[in-house]
Amino acid sequence: MMHDAVDTATEDRIVKQDVWSSTSFWQKQALDEDGDVSAPLIGDSRADVCIVGGGFTGLWTALHLKQQAPDLDVVLIEAKRCGDGGSGANAGYALPLWANFPALEEQHGSDEALRLCRASEAVIDEIEDLARSHAADIGMRRHGVIWGATCAAQTGHWEEAIASMDRHQVKHYTPLDHEEIKRRTGSHAYVAGVLEGTSATVHPGKLVRLLRRAVLAAGVRLHETTPMTALGRTTPPVVTTPGGTITADRVVLAMYAWTGAIRELKREIVVLCSDVMVTQPQEQAVAAQGWRDGPALYDSRTLTEGTRTTPDGRVLFNKAGGRLAFCTGVDRSQSRPGRSVDELQAMLTTHMPDLAQAPASHAWSAAIDRTRSGMPLFGRLPGSPHILYGFGYSGRGVLTTNLGGKILASLALDADDAWSHAGFVRKPATSFPPEPIRFLGGLAVRQAIRRKDQLDHAGRKPDPLTSFFYGFKPGRWNRR
Numbered sequence: 001m002m003h004d005a006v007d008t009a010t011e012d013r014i015v016k017q018d019v020w021s022s023t024s025f026w027q028k029q030a031l032d033e034d035g036d037v038s039a040p041l042i043g044d045s046r047a048d049v050c051i052v053g054g055g056f057t058g059l060w061t062a063l064h065l066k067q068q069a070p071d072l073d074v075v076l077i078e079a080k081r082c083g084d085g086g087s088g089a090n091a092g093y094a095l096p097l098w099a100n101f102p103a104l105e106e107q108h109g110s111d112e113a114l115r116l117c118r119a120s121e122a123v124i125d126e127i128e129d130l131a132r133s134h135a136a137d138i139g140m141r142r143h144g145v146i147w148g149a150t151c152a153a154q155t156g157h158w159e160e161a162i163a164s165m166d167r168h169q170v171k172h173y174t175p176l177d178h179e180e181i182k183r184r185t186g187s188h189a190y191v192a193g194v195l196e197g198t199s200a201t202v203h204p205g206k207l208v209r210l211l212r213r214a215v216l217a218a219g220v221r222l223h224e225t226t227p228m229t230a231l232g233r234t235t236p237p238v239v240t241t242p243g244g245t246i247t248a249d250r251v252v253l254a255m256y257a258w259t260g261a262i263r264e265l266k267r268e269i270v271v272l273c274s275d276v277m278v279t280q281p282q283e284q285a286v287a288a289q290g291w292r293d294g295p296a297l298y299d300s301r302t303l304t305e306g307t308r309t310t311p312d313g314r315v316l317f318n319k320a321g322g323r324l325a326f327c328t329g330v331d332r333s334q335s336r337p338g339r340s341v342d343e344l345q346a347m348l349t350t351h352m353p354d355l356a357q358a359p360a361s362h363a364w365s366a367a368i369d370r371t372r373s374g375m376p377l378f379g380r381l382p383g384s385p386h387i388l389y390g391f392g393y394s395g396r397g398v399l400t401t402n403l404g405g406k407i408l409a410s411l412a413l414d415a416d417d418a419w420s421h422a423g424f425v426r427k428p429a430t431s432f433p434p435e436p437i438r439f440l441g442g443l444a445v446r447q448a449i450r451r452k453d454q455l456d457h458a459g460r461k462p463d464p465l466t467s468f469f470y471g472f473k474p475g476r477w478n479r480r
């Protein structure tokens, strides 16, 4: 008996180790269908625009450039494979910017805030049109998303957004009570929430593959497994890779969490991983709970927890606030689990106890770049106006990267338009202290955020020390 028990425990550990991988479930599924990888760059090359980074930002930038200037010679280099960064690893919530409307309005005025929010909403149609034109299934489901509260302290976090939007006759949120959320999703965990009716979910890995196909069809030269190893801040700038160089009139840095490798930008972000887990397919159990075509959910913790279904009937759980990266150690941080599969499964149990019974099939951790304000940042590198940057989506990039691509394309083309003057175009501001202060301070702040989330759920007020460190948390777009 004892022997059997040990064997079962060992087997269980092995299965759980197999569940965790540094490659996301989405990326694996997408690459199983279309595993094409472009050849690395060999030799020296010239281009009009060189884009560094093959995630949503780099791919959308390439596509927008070719749509506006079909003859432009655009080359895109990616260190690994397209989608091996945040774009192939995220939770797939396609959320327009309305939750951030108050902060956007305060910083950029009502007209620009409304323009950005409406433009972000229109991206969902743009993605759907692109998928249709390439006959691609990207698992887009327009069933809305519930932004909710899992304890009394979180209730009403959406009120400010609703009040600001009311002043402009914008109705985006439908209030839901506990019973209604339970009816739509089967979850008892939410005390209240709002339905964001125009939000959707996508299969992020398949969206990356669609964009990759679209840029190739548009004539972009793509080189994967081609890391930029040096950036010459000359005129024109020169990008060095292991196999050769690219001299380009404009260089676009679309490197997300890896932006810390650029010395002018390294003080603009802290990099914190999020942990994600999906269960084995359990379509019948999901349907029995009444959630099959139901909306995705996320709560109002500062370290958000979200649950959604996948197109093949699994349940995905996503938890923010995992491992913190020291300096530029992004790859090191996401190469190990931030939280164990057991921990993630236990968290899922609090949201969906029945569905958490199914074994986990995949788990991964991936890096998120958080800016001080919680807003993304686009512009020209100080002292090197021909080098452009775009990063800092702070966990909300599935739709916003499309706007980022429009901004970067306009900047690269020296256009004088709404995108080159968008509110997100800002100079770097040396927002965080240098290492090791950033890392050590980050650990203290993360701990305070975790504690505050726990105290909120226990119905208790945070102690002064927790409140003090909590005050340093990077800004949330919705300013909670």
Ligand SMILES: Cc1cc2nc3c(=O)[nH]c(=O)nc-3n(C[C@H](O)[C@H](O)[C@H](O)COP(=O)(O)OP(=O)(O)OC[C@H]3O[C@@H](n4cnc5c(N)ncnc54)[C@H](O)[C@@H]3O)c2cc1C
Pocket (backbone or CB within 6 Å): 052, 053, 054, 055, 056, 057, 058, 077, 078, 079, 080, 081, 082, 083, 084, 085, 086, 087, 088, 089, 090, 091, 092, 093, 094, 095, 226, 227, 228, 229, 254, 255, 256, 257, 258, 274, 275, 276, 318, 365, 366, 367, 368, 390, 391, 393, 394, 395, 396, 397, 398, 399, 400, 401
């Ligand atoms: C776990 C997780 C969950 C998330 N959930 C959501 C969500 O539900 N909804 C939402 O809106 N957003 C979400 N996000 C955020 C969203 O995924 C990102 O904002 C978005 O993918 C950023 O796209 P990107 O192209 O800027 O970055 P990336 O996709 O990371 O692309 C950057 C690329 O640059 C490459 N690169 C880096 N350095 C170099 C170099 N030196 N040379 C060449 N290439 C280089 C990297 O390999 C990488 O592929 C989540 C993020 C994570 C990590």
